[in-house]
Amino acid sequence: MKSNKQRRAEIKAHRLERAAALEVRLRTRDVRREIVWESVPGLELVDKARLEHCNTLYGEVPHFYIDRLFTCNCGAEEVWTAKQQKWWCEVAQGSIYSRAVRCYACRKAQRESRAAASMYPGANLLREEVTRLRALATAKPNAAAQAEVEAALQSKWRSLRVVAIEVMGCWGGPEQIAQLEAFVAARPRGQNYRVWEREAADAAAKALRHLAEAKQ
């Protein structure tokens, strides 16, 4: 049994081959008149009526699309298929002068990172801060580290404040335990589940639990 991945790789290899062969064929001889268009794989006829949006001052509208080979920045050899070009020009109303630049994987990655960035502009910065703060937990606290944790407790990011509480739990000195217990004691009652004090109290309680388990 072939895996999907193998099958996709085969299809891709086949397309690359076909596009290369078609390119050569169209370049080497004037076969344009001989070809029975519909029967050529990797080639799609242009529907001129659907290309009216294109500015054709610079040249004739082509008669057909052919599979185009291109190399993505990542090094991947790809084919922009005639079918995809036809869709791009005639359905999406893209330009007939467009050329494919990035492979599917790179476009997908770009789309995802853009979506993440627009959803949460500080995402990368926060991740860095969390990593830095977590690293503090692995050593004994000095004044600088303690100051950093105090600063993190005032952060605009709740998740960073929670990490600060976790770091305090890892240190587990009498000072930290007193502070954690104060968080727990300040846990608000009532229905407002989104308040920070509740989240802080829960994180502190968890840290104290871990400490107690570690001592056993």
Ligand SMILES: [Zn+2]
């Ligand atoms: Zn790529």
